[in-house]
Amino acid sequence: MRLFLSLVLFWILSAPAQAETTQPLGKFHVINTAGFIERGGKRAPLASDLETGELTLQRNLSGNLVLTISATDIELFEIEDGLAGLTWNSRNSSVLEAADILDLSSHTVPEHVQAWGADVIWPGQGEVQLVLLPLGENAYSSFLISHPGNSTVVRQMELRKVSGPPNRPDPKATVPAPVLN
Template sequence: MKRLAALFLALTITLGSVPACAEWAEGAFSMVNTAAFSERNGQRTALDLERQSAEATIDIQTGDRLGLTIGGTNIVLYPVSGGLAGLTWNPQGVSLLHEEDIKALNHPLTPGEVPAWGADMAWPGLGVARLVLFPLGADAYVGFLISHPQDRKVVRQMEFRRVPGPRDRPD
């Protein structure tokens, strides 16, 4: 009985140290823009959305990096220190998800346990843009693409939902 209890304790300790990113979804996703705004001189204006979806592939890479492929373009996103707790954004006056929404959709994790990935990159037509991605529960992701074309800031919210079909199907 003591050996069984010791084995159970050792197994519990080992499982508790498994990296959180191993739990997040990989594979084919449908990506759609779900909110967007432009800000100039402190004034925000909602942008019309293209409701067309795009195919995306997400995979967890070595070093807890996230690989994102959209339209044949491969993007490597790096872990954000502190996860969701390391990010701040101001969704006031627009229809972006709030931090509270993200927390609720990733319950029971704390903001520091919800991973986030990001990268700065050259984005066609937008110049240098920042892309940040974090999970929306176990089977979806949400991302923000933040750019500064001309004299304004543009923020686009993107949601990545699993492509319908059986889980863990081969490519």
């Protein structure tokens, strides 16, 4: 009986650790890839912004995602029904649609595509909705949606895992450098 209880306890305690592997965590590069502003029923694309930033994603004890950017933590909550629980209108823009997200995922049903989000105060934007959707094992698509005045502003961001190990060793002096022709 003691062995059985130990196995059950181990299984219960390991469930959160197993859940953590369902989406990529760690350091990511983030870049604004598209966006638009809508006023009075008319849309205009946002100017390209190819500057990259860096952020970290981790899980907290509640199982929610915590996005850390510029020393600020933002807790993101799982959205019920995943991708199916979100609606947005990206017509006449280069912003991804729900069908695009589904095509880029390994799932065939929108309810199976996990999504996280929160309403937060964003510097220079005021109150915004932040949404994260996984794109494979090493990336996310993210949307930052705000409503300043009589406008709607949608910024699409792409989060990609930082490539290469951060503690990469220096080359050894005894190993000759390759000759490139």
